[in-house]
Amino acid sequence: MIQKFLLLFLFTFLHNICFSQQEKQITKTDSLLNLSDNYINVDYKKSLQYAEEALIIAKKENNSNNKVRVYYYAAKSLVFFRQFEKASQYIEKGLQEKALKNDNLLKANYYTLQASYYSRMSLFEQQFNNLRKALTLLKSKKDIESQILTSNIYTYFADYYTELQDYKLANIYSDKSISIIEKIPINKYLSTKKIYKNKAFIYFYKSWIYLEQKNPHLAYPFIVKAYNQAVLEKIDYMALFNEIYGDYYYQTNDYKKAINFYLKAVDNKIKFGQNHANIDTKIADTYKKIGNSNNEIYYLKRAEDRRKIDQKEYNKIIRNELNRIVVKKNIEKKESYNKITIITLAFCILLIVLILRIRIVRKRKRGIIIEREKEIEELQQKVTDTFSELNELAKENSPHFWGRFQEIHPYFVQKLLKINPNLKTSELTLCAYIYLGFSNKEIAEYTFKAIRTIENNRYNLRKKINLNSTEDLTVWLRKYIDETS
Structure with missing residues (x-):
């Protein structure tokens, strides 16, 4: 009897220890994710750091509910830092987690984040399709987070149509977004996690649409709302709000104020590790307006130097990412053995044949040029090659076209x-x-x-x-x- 009692006591004691440790682990994961959320738009490095710490624990636990949330937070910060390859991997891993199947809100968050990723990659059709999928998932949901996310999605649609210069549709979607977000009580809005809070950016995009249409006076009330909302939410990444103020003052010919806000935007972008060549160009143009040629030349040169570096880095990122996407699609389609697989494989084979053909033609032409030893023919052949290459890239709507054109x-x-x-x-x-x-x-x-x-x-x-x-x-x-x- 005593032995049974001792065994039962020992079992209960060990069980409580294990359960307590597991509870602490889960609590620590939640705590790290809360910290990651708190640093969104404040310090993305710390947000990423806490998310990756949480990921280590979540993987050890093999807890799908935790992993799917951790992947999202980590990917969100990685997209901000333009680390697209790793961000895409985390998004794909998150979308494959079992816990996501029955969570339409989190799945909609993933599709929206993936749409942002596609937008940064200039894959606008994929961006549009993902936004539609996210919106479909939220149709029947009435909770505060779903309403806020729906409002955010409408703003992303407005951004999409602004890029296409379809300002009529851009304004329609922007107004839908504002209508939804302003119906939500401010105390309920502020009580949600930062991954949902986008109200300041919703006002920002509305003002941006008006400024794109050269209507600064219509833009101004939304600029003020955007800035004040950003302050209320204690957003540290204020570059966009300072820049939009600069654009407003530029269009209303108050060039000194424009420069002041542009410089604030540049400082903030530097703090967050973001490029600022575009704002430098705006500063140069503003100095030109007030006749300060020295500063105009300085900022033009700085913008051009930065743009060359950024363009080179961007081309490399885009090239690697597009290649990775093609490889991923090929693998998926090989496994399914459907019609799309055949088309994709045919495309890949055609691409390989084309590359080999170009190389063979180049070698053959170089051999003829060396054999004939005529410098004039060599130069003419190079011109022909590059022109033909550009034409082929243009006709194929190749992602390499723009980078190659600038090299030539x-x-x-x-x-x-x-x-x-x-x-x-x-x-x-x-x-x-x-x-x-x-x-x-x-x-x-x-x-x-x-x-x-x-x-x-x-x-x-x-x-x-x-x-x-x-x-x-x-x-x-x-x-x-x-x-x-």
Whole structure:
């Protein structure tokens, strides 16, 4: 009897110790995730650090509920730091966790984060599709977090349409977002986790749309709301809010205030390890307006130097990520043995054949050039190769086209930005297509866009570079680029 009692006591004692340790582990994971959440928009390095500490514990526990939350927090910080490869891996791992199957809210969070990742990668169609999937998951949900996330998604749709310069739809989605977020009581909004809080950025995007339309007075109330909301939420990453104030004062010709806010934005971006070449360009343009040529030249040079570095890094990141995405898709499609697999494999084979063919042609041409020992023919052949290569990349709508074009025409972007520093990458890419002699129909075909869209983009581009309606854009562009090279 005594032996049985002792065994029972020992079993109970050991069980309580194990249970207590497990409870402490779970509590520690939750505590680390709370710390990670607290540092969002305050110190993303610390947010990432706490998330990765929590991940170590979650993996040891093999607790799916914890792992799926940890992967999300870590990926969110990694996207901010442009560490796309690791961020994508965490997103994919999170989406595969069993705990996500019955949690539509967290799954919608994942799709929204993945949409942000796709946006940073300039994969806008994938961004759009992910936002639609997230919105579908939230349709029947009425809790505060779901309402806030729905509001955030509408803002991301507004951002998507602003990039397309469809300001009508951008305003519609932005207004939907604001309508939802302003119906939520402020005390309930502030009680949610920081991963949901986006109210300041919702106002920011609305003001940005108006400024893109050159309506600074309509933008101003939302700029004020955005800034005040950011202060209320104790957001430390204030670069966007300072920059939008700078844009407002620039458009209202108060250039000294514009410079002041732009400089604040730059300081904040440096603090958070973000590039600021675009703001440097704005500062240079503002100094030009007030006749300060020394500062104008300084900031133009700094912007150009930074842009070259950023562009090189960006091209490398995009190239690696797109290759990784293609490889991942190929693996998935090989396993499913469906029609998409055949198309993907055919594409990969075609790509390999094309690369090999280009290499063979280059070797053959180099051999002919060496054999004939004619420098003129060598130069002509190189020009032909690069022109053909660019044409092929353009026709394939290849992600390598823009980077390769800038390697061949290193002063192209610099010269166009001298005319208008606010030209977007999409507009500069359109200039490249026009420079190469493609028609509107061909550009539409290669980029999978409507001819009408290309015509509108072309019209907007003419306005931005102040080109007379009587001048031919293609002729002017070639003359301007070639004569000043």
